[in-house]
Amino acid sequence: xxxxxxxxxxxxxxxxxxxxxxxxxxxxxxxxxxxxxxxxxxxxxxxxxxxxxxxxxxxxxxxxxxxxxxxxxxxxxxxxxxxxxxxxxxxxxxxxxxxxxxxxxxxxxxxxxxxxxxxxxxxxxxxxxxxxxxxxxxxxxxxxxxxxxxxxxxxxxxxxxxxxxxxxxxxxxxxxxxxxxxxxxxxx
Amino acid sequence: xxxxxxxxxxxxxxxxxxxxxxxxxxxxxxxxxxxxxxxxxxxxxxxxxxxxxxxxxxxxxxxxxxxxxxxxxxxxxxxxxxxxxxxxxxxxxxxxxxxxxxxxxxxxxxxxxxxxxxxxxxxxxxxxxxxxxxxxxxxxxxxxxxxxxxxxxxxxxxxxxxxxxxxxxxxxxxxxxxxxxxxxxxxx
Numbered sequence: 001x002x003x004x005x006x007x008x009x010x011x012x013x014x015x016x017x018x019x020x021x022x023x024x025x026x027x028x029x030x031x032x033x034x035x036x037x038x039x040x041x042x043x044x045x046x047x048x049x050x051x052x053x054x055x056x057x058x059x060x061x062x063x064x065x066x067x068x069x070x071x072x073x074x075x076x077x078x079x080x081x082x083x084x085x086x087x088x089x090x091x092x093x094x095x096x097x098x099x100x101x102x103x104x105x106x107x108x109x110x111x112x113x114x115x116x117x118x119x120x121x122x123x124x125x126x127x128x129x130x131x132x133x134x135x136x137x138x139x140x141x142x143x144x145x146x147x148x149x150x151x152x153x154x155x156x157x158x159x160x161x162x163x164x165x166x167x168x169x170x171x172x173x174x175x176x177x178x179x180x181x182x183x184x185x186x187x188x
Numbered sequence: 189x190x191x192x193x194x195x196x197x198x199x200x201x202x203x204x205x206x207x208x209x210x211x212x213x214x215x216x217x218x219x220x221x222x223x224x225x226x227x228x229x230x231x232x233x234x235x236x237x238x239x240x241x242x243x244x245x246x247x248x249x250x251x252x253x254x255x256x257x258x259x260x261x262x263x264x265x266x267x268x269x270x271x272x273x274x275x276x277x278x279x280x281x282x283x284x285x286x287x288x289x290x291x292x293x294x295x296x297x298x299x300x301x302x303x304x305x306x307x308x309x310x311x312x313x314x315x316x317x318x319x320x321x322x323x324x325x326x327x328x329x330x331x332x333x334x335x336x337x338x339x340x341x342x343x344x345x346x347x348x349x350x351x352x353x354x355x356x357x358x359x360x361x362x363x364x365x366x367x368x369x370x371x372x373x374x375x376x
């Protein structure tokens with residue numbers, strides 16, 4: 001049992017993951033999720049627009065990532081600035097305590113096209129935020145967009161590997177290594 | 189007036205573009221589109237699932253692009269193979285005759301979030317197809333995904349510039365130049 005009392009949004013997400021695993025996404029209703037979490041249906045709708053949104057509550061990633069990119073030293077290249085952002089995620093978001101939840105979340109998303117689509121759109125939004133942060137640092141539009149695409153790919157591949165419960169890597173180390181591999185892959 | 193008789197799918201798309209420009213996407217119905225095209229509503233639904241789909245009829249891009257990547261000489265690098273694919277699009281899909289339609293289509297898409305979302309998902313699907321084609325040529329998974337991201341970005345930026353009616357570039361030349369700029373941008 002977690003030692004801290006999870007908030008309603010997290011309790012609803014946990015309940016949804018239980019139910020999606022037990023009976024599938026299509027066979028789970030918003031009422032089922034609220035009841036499993038011990039909350040009212042109206043509470044669900046205070047936190048999420050619909051069932052499809054329950055695994056996409058807080059955007060915990062964009063804020064710390066963009067802040068770290070913005071705060072990188074002015075002389076850092078766009079790729080170096082992105083590396084700072086990735087480190088920040090490993091320290092504050094994708095911590096060992098979150099690995100088990102992330103693994104279950106990823107399994108649920110991969111099992112249903114609606115959730116895959118939502119996750120993909122979230123990824124596009126993140127890519128746009130990275131490009132904007134790089135552009136704000138003075139990168140040209142094309143450099144900002146290209147580096148953002150590679151960064152988003154590295155974050156995604158790292159998340160896939162890290163959220164595998166057999167993996168014990170630090171997220172930041174893993175993602176930086178993958179970003180470096182990705183860059184090498186397109187440099188020849 | 190076009191010298192060839194457009195097919196039903198193209199007539200519906202043209203009618204939709206007229207109506208979206210005149211009264212907006214939200215104020216246009218499927219029946220409006222069918223009537224403007226001089227076709228029955230049932231004909232609309234033989235071609236498109238719903239209003240949102242009317243500008244996403246034929247996927248004319250994936251086929252020629254993937255075929256040209258697959259047919260590139262075995263010694264071509266992943267980036268060179270993608271360059272062949274881009275050339276093929278300039279020759280067979282994004283031809284001067286299609287520029288005016290593409291410009292109107294792009295204006296309509298940028299005006300409504302539903303269409304933007306659909307276009308973004310189409311782009312993700314194309315990226316996946318490019319990565320698969322590169323992987324089938326023997327590229328590692330990470331190389332295939334990284335090169336596919338850069339290729340998709342170059343295709344998108346080139347489409348944005350080319351579909352500007354003031355632009356007179358050949359699509360293939362433009363996209364190859366942008367791909368080269370994108371690669372240079374991430375190589376330092």
